[in-house]
Amino acid sequence: MSLKYDICVVGGCGHVGLPLAAAFAKKGLKVCIYDINAAALKTVQTKKAPFLEKGLDKILKKTVDKTLFLSNQPAVVSQAKFVVVVIGTPVDEYLNPKFNDIRSFFIKLMPQFRQGQILILRSTVFPGTSALINKLFKKHRKQVEVTFCPERIAEGKALEELSELPQLISGFSRKAITQIEKLFSKIAKETIELTPLEAELAKIFINSFRYLRFAIANQFFQIANSHGVEYYKIYHAITHNYPRAKGFAKAGFAAGPCLLKDTMQLAAFSRNTFFLGHAAMLINEGLPNYIMSQLKLKFDLAEKKVGILGMAFKGDSDDPRDSLSYKLKKLLELESQEVFCQDAYIKDKRFVKTPQELIRRSDIVIIGTPHTQYRKLTFGGKQVVDIWDLYGKGVMFK
Ligand SMILES: NC(=O)c1ccc[n+]([C@@H]2O[C@H](COP(=O)([O-])OP(=O)(O)OC[C@H]3O[C@@H](n4cnc5c(N)ncnc54)[C@H](O)[C@@H]3O)[C@@H](O)[C@H]2O)c1
Known part of the structure; x- marks a missing residue:
C-alpha cells in the first residue's frame, strides 16, 4: 500500500x-x-x-x-x-x-x-x-x-x-x-x-560532560572571586596559546531544557552514585545564589534597584526554558528594592522595553544572558556584574 x-x-x-x-x-x-x-x-x-x-x-x-x-x-x-x-x-x-x-x-x-x-x-x-x-x-x-x-x-x-x-x-x-x-x-x-543502550548513554554522557565542564568553570570562578581575584585574568592566562586548555569554559549560567535534566537522568540511572553530576548541579544551580550573596556583601541590596539583562537560557536564543536568569530574578525580588528584566529576543509584558531603559533605571546591572546585541552597550558608570566576561572587563566593573 x-x-x-x-x-x-x-x-x-x-x-x-x-x-x-x-x-x-x-x-x-x-x-x-x-x-x-x-x-x-x-x-x-x-x-x-x-x-x-x-x-x-x-x-x-x-x-x-x-x-x-x-x-x-x-x-x-x-x-x-x-x-x-x-x-x-x-x-x-x-x-x-x-x-x-x-x-x-x-x-x-x-x-x-x-x-x-x-x-x-x-x-x-x-x-x-x-x-x-x-x-x-x-x-x-x-x-x-x-x-x-x-x-x-x-x-x-x-x-x-x-x-x-x-x-x-x-x-x-x-x-x-x-x-x-x-x-x-x-x-x-x-x-x-x-546499540540502543549505547546510543542512549552516549546522548546523556555528552550532555552531562558539558554540564560538568561548565560547573568546573563556575566553581573556579567562585574560588577566585571569593579570594578577591579576577577569574578572567586567570582564564585568559590559562587559555592563551595553551592547547591543553582547549574547552576550558567561561563561567556563566549553565541552564536550559537539556543539560541539568540529562545529568540528573544519568544520576538516576546510576542509582544516585553519579557524584560528579550531583556536585555539578549544586554548583551550577547555586550560581544565582552565589552572585546574590556577593552583592549582599558589597552593597546594601535592600536599597538597590537591580536589572537583569538577558532572560533566555543562552546567548542569541529566545528560549526561556529553565533559564537561571529567572531564578536570579526570584532571589533578587526577595532581597533588593526592585528588579527589572529585559531580553533582546523574549517578548514579555513584565520586562522593560530596551536595555537602555533597564540601565537607566537600575543601580546594578547583571548580565543574565550574553546576547550579541548587548555587546555594544555602555553603562554610564553603573555597577555591572558580568559573569560571562561579555565586555572583556572582568566580572565586576563600573
Ligand atoms: N532543545 C534542544 O536543544 C535539544 C537538543 C537535543 C535533544 N533534545 C531533546 O529533544 C526532545 C525535544 O526537545 P525540544 O527542545 O524540541 O522540546 P519542545 O518542547 O521544543 O518540542 C516538543 C514538541 O512536542 C510536542 N508534543 C508534546 N506532546 C505531544 C504529543 N503527545 N503529540 C504530539 N506532539 C507533542 C510539543 O507541542 C512540542 O512542539 C527532548 O527529549 C530533549 O531533551 C533537545
Missing part, C-alpha cells in the same frame, strides 16, 4: 522536531508534522518558525505545503514509512524519569502504527527506554521496527549542525539499521552505529 508521506515527525513543531522535519523536506522527502501545539502549528503554516533558528524561515518558505505538511491529527502517523518521535523527555519535578508517561503516549498512539513502519526515537530518553518501547510494540503485536537516533544539535545552529554532525544510529534489527542509515545519509555526512 502506498503511503502519503516518507516521514511523520511527532512533536515536529518543537526545537528539535521542526529543524529535522525541515531538513528532510528540503531534500525533497515528503514530511508531515504531527503536533498538539495549535499556536505553533498555526505559525509554521504561515511559513514562519515559532522560535529563533538560523535559516529555518527560509526553508519553511520553500517547503510548507510542498514537501512539508502539518497536522494536529494522530492519524497522519499511519501515513508515513518512518515515524520520528521527538516530544519532550518526561521527567518529574525532581528530574527523575517518568516512564509511565512515555508508555501512555505510545499506548495512545498505538492504533496509528502499522506493520512495517520504522519508529525513530529522537527524544533524549532514560537508558533502557528504547528496549521497553520495543517490548511494548511486541506486546501489542505491532510489527514496527524500533530505532533510537538521538538528537545532538544546539538550538540556534540546528540546520547547520544536522548536516555537519555525525548521526548516532541504533536499532533492534539489521534491516531497520540499514534503512535509517540510508535515511540519515540524505541529510548528514556520517552515521555511527551503536
Whole structure:
C-alpha cells in the first residue's frame, strides 16, 4: 500500500522536531508534522518558525505545503514509512524519569502504527527506554521496527549542525539499521552505529560532560572571586596559546531544557552514585545564589534597584526554558528594592522595553544572558556584574 508521506515527525513543531522535519523536506522527502501545539502549528503554516533558528524561515518558505505538511491529527502517523518521535523527555519535578508517561503516549498512539513502519526515537530518553518501547510494540503485536537516533544539535545552529554532525544510529534489527542509515545519509555526512543502550548513554554522557565542564568553570570562578581575584585574568592566562586548555569554559549560567535534566537522568540511572553530576548541579544551580550573596556583601541590596539583562537560557536564543536568569530574578525580588528584566529576543509584558531603559533605571546591572546585541552597550558608570566576561572587563566593573 502506498503511503502519503516518507516521514511523520511527532512533536515536529518543537526545537528539535521542526529543524529535522525541515531538513528532510528540503531534500525533497515528503514530511508531515504531527503536533498538539495549535499556536505553533498555526505559525509554521504561515511559513514562519515559532522560535529563533538560523535559516529555518527560509526553508519553511520553500517547503510548507510542498514537501512539508502539518497536522494536529494522530492519524497522519499511519501515513508515513518512518515515524520520528521527538516530544519532550518526561521527567518529574525532581528530574527523575517518568516512564509511565512515555508508555501512555505510545499506548495512545498505538492504533496509528502499522506493520512495517520504522519508529525513530529522537527524544533524549532514560537508558533502557528504547528496549521497553520495543517490548511494548511486541506486546501489542505491532510489527514496527524500533530505532533510537538521538538528537545532538544546539538550538540556534540546528540546520547547520544536522548536516555537519555525525548521526548516532541504533536499532533492534539489521534491516531497520540499514534503512535509517540510508535515511540519515540524505541529510548528514556520517552515521555511527551503536546499540540502543549505547546510543542512549552516549546522548546523556555528552550532555552531562558539558554540564560538568561548565560547573568546573563556575566553581573556579567562585574560588577566585571569593579570594578577591579576577577569574578572567586567570582564564585568559590559562587559555592563551595553551592547547591543553582547549574547552576550558567561561563561567556563566549553565541552564536550559537539556543539560541539568540529562545529568540528573544519568544520576538516576546510576542509582544516585553519579557524584560528579550531583556536585555539578549544586554548583551550577547555586550560581544565582552565589552572585546574590556577593552583592549582599558589597552593597546594601535592600536599597538597590537591580536589572537583569538577558532572560533566555543562552546567548542569541529566545528560549526561556529553565533559564537561571529567572531564578536570579526570584532571589533578587526577595532581597533588593526592585528588579527589572529585559531580553533582546523574549517578548514579555513584565520586562522593560530596551536595555537602555533597564540601565537607566537600575543601580546594578547583571548580565543574565550574553546576547550579541548587548555587546555594544555602555553603562554610564553603573555597577555591572558580568559573569560571562561579555565586555572583556572582568566580572565586576563600573
Ligand atoms: N532543545 C534542544 O536543544 C535539544 C537538543 C537535543 C535533544 N533534545 C531533546 O529533544 C526532545 C525535544 O526537545 P525540544 O527542545 O524540541 O522540546 P519542545 O518542547 O521544543 O518540542 C516538543 C514538541 O512536542 C510536542 N508534543 C508534546 N506532546 C505531544 C504529543 N503527545 N503529540 C504530539 N506532539 C507533542 C510539543 O507541542 C512540542 O512542539 C527532548 O527529549 C530533549 O531533551 C533537545
